[in-house]
Amino acid sequence: MDSRVVNKGQLPELLDKLARDYILVAPVREEETVTLFKQVSGANEVQLDYTNSDVSPKGCLFPQTEKTISYTYTGDTLEMKETDDSPKTAIFGVRPCDIKAILALDPVFEGKFLDKYYLEKRENTVIIGLSCTTILSTCFCTAFNSGPCDGKGADLMFTELGDKYYVEINTEKGKDLVEAYGQYFGKEDIDKLAKAKEEQAKKLEGQFRRKVDLEGVKQVLDENFELPYWDKVFRKCLGCGICTYVCPTCHCFDIFDFVTGEVTGDRFRCWDSCMFPEFTLMAGGHNPRPSQKERVRNRFMHKLKYHLDRYNLDGCVGCGRCISKCPVNIDITQIIKDLKEVGQNA
């Protein structure tokens, strides 16, 4: 694996160049308290003083609302036009947890049926990761064999070390970018920085408040669908979509049409949440998940078991956004802990 060094002072210029040649998406601060991944036109809009964004960057590959088809429909003909909207994009500043989440989402949109909208964006997007420098009390990525400086899955991985960035080149795409902007990528002190990165990673790994141990948890879920435990957890859940919408691995969507004229219209897909009561409601009235209990159980079983079953990848990456944002403090690390206890008491 090849690596380079970028001077911190030169990063703004590099970002400006990237913004000129790509759609550059980077963390942006709004209203002083909200950090979101948005398109920027230059380095001056980028906010690097952040731990992580409030909403994950999955929206770059899987937007909240996306037009899939526009149709023109008459008695005689039915014409459909698919949306082609996958410009060359670079996402800068993706944290290790969110990188891992993209890897977890990939198999969902691949498989027997290739999802054009996600995959075209994925192919045309360069993921530039950025190692963490602060661990929040809600972070727990180490529970999933990851860490605050783990760049696996990113095309390039930047780690801030003093006045330099140590850059790991992980893919051909990353290599191409480094070649295209060669003047910013040097090799000075590269071995020293590589070592500093390892030390930084170790130091940060000691700062996690949440010690999450997944051992035995999947087994509890494999062997038990009905558990009295779920009767307790679900009561406080408001049934909103916050956890699912801020989560970087959630991928549920709805498809609906929007009429634009007498014979024309658009078909969209948009995020949907398994926590909403009507998610599994069938025309005719039957709902296999009629109460919040079933829905809460389904969500956690999906994150901790179903995703693993289907794709052999963790359904949760430990970003902690759901813990931070849930209005009633439903906490997946608490649930993991409780399930472990259920398993031990059995």
Next chain:
Amino acid sequence: MHNPSPLTPYPATVTKIVDETGDVKTFTVEFDDPQVMEDFGNKPGQVAQLSVFGEGEATISITSAPTRGKFLEFSVRRVGRLTNVLHQIEVGQKIGVRGPYGNWFPYEMMKGKDLFFVGGGIALAPIRSLIDFALSDQYRKDFGKVEILYGARSYLDLCFKHDLFERWPNCPNTKVYTTLDRPEEGWDGHVGFVPNYVEEVNPSPNNKVAIICGPPIMIKFTLAVMEKLKFADEQIITTLEMRMKCGIGKCGRCNIGSKYVCIDGPVFNLAQLKELPPEY
């Protein structure tokens, strides 16, 4: 790059509409591009997504067997927003169809065996594709005796009356048992609920496969009867209904445990069903 997207339907025309009951219609649909039909390759038990642009899509099982011709038949009950609009469509109008999705009835393992079909109400539609497949000129000799036991609330609610009373009884080695839930003037056939009728008919599990489809409560009681009659779990096949959106295993809506009904189902045998969490 990835054209066409699996979410894009193919244009098709409605060529025939049969009013089965007050609220069920069977639509015969032909693709505008005959090559699409050539490549479609649907197998009995699979479903498709019907698009009424402006309203949306709905998952409907393909009730016609692929052996019956270069068209698709869908039986739709008017029960919601989209199906309401579907029911107002006229012959000649265009809709969108994409598919086929889901798994299919494991007819390979049924070859050489007798088939016992049990259906209730509109739920005869999904298994009708297998019935006609087994009764087709091409494959009739591969299967043994075919028995079809079907019931509905009233005579009016019986679907596929032409098939029940005229076409199927005239097929070789085929028997049809029809029942109504309650007695009705003008009906001198069997009266009683489907599960009870099954018990009366008392099919032997010997070299037989049971294929069951119906409303959840009918399935529940019929499965109990089949177990009583000593059918093994692998001999009992059913097809489930779940709310589906994408049909291609991505939108997350139709999961039962780790399985997606649109990819791993909707056909399951009882052994597989028992492994699924009871959330359907």
Next chain:
Amino acid sequence: MDVIQQLREQAKKLLEEKKVEMVIGFGEGTELARTTPIFIKSPEEVSDLTWGPFCANNLVKYLIDYRNLPGKVAVVVKGCDSRSVNRLLEDNQIDREKVIVLGVPCPGQLDWHIVAAAVDPAANLKGFSDDGESFTINTDAGDYKFDKKETMLHKCLVCENPNPVVSDITIGKGQTVRNYEDRFAEVKTLEQLGTNERSAFWDKQFDRCLRCYACRNVCTVCTCRLCVFDQMQPAWVSKRNNLSENTAFHLIRAFHVAGRCVDCGECDRVCPVDIPLRKLNQKILKDLGDLFDTPTPGSEAGLASPLGEFTTGDPEEFN
């Protein structure tokens, strides 16, 4: 601490004497300065109950989920929450006979994010004290002092009802009304802006909206069985997330709750992208006060919604 003990004792008594079937209160959360709603059905569980300046949640909404229980339900309320109780009673959503209100006068609630940023991430809570102008949070990693004006939720700075306005059992000593600033100061600032500027301000806010519906779900007075935004036949607001639909959602909801919103501020607190929703509702509250001279909904028992009744003296601007 004493409040916590009394709370537990009262809850224990109510459950042991089978006076209530369930007690809804605050339990320990998984972050230092957070609590979580708990639902207690047996006397042994009362030791889970807690209290402090980390109890921002309004628990009254849950009464709607449990109103069909055969027995009574007790709920722990602060001052702002208690207004919700009155409002739900007025809306006939709950039965006064089936609710036992455990009112706790509130010293103000801290914004847990601010506390989390200031405290050692590994610290565990040991206790707190209210020092008048500040809170001291005691942890096993040291004591931290938080100036109330800097760290309380904004709504607590202008709290009109720190003491519950309806209560069956009051626990703890009464608190004084707080007005660190004019209650409608932020609204007035916005009112100064021209239409275009105001529009630009709100466009920027609504653009962030995720349509997670947390604001609607947490709102005590959003009690429609089928919300207009979930209705598909017809679909009044489409599921598309764009500025137009998002704006429609927020403005329609603000008007739907107008006259009944008790200004508990929960909508504002729960928004994951910090849309200042309370400003919308406060604007309406201010206007209602100006037009109809009504107090905050729920602040007195038996207050009808100003938009739900009229008197002949009401302002009539179209004459």
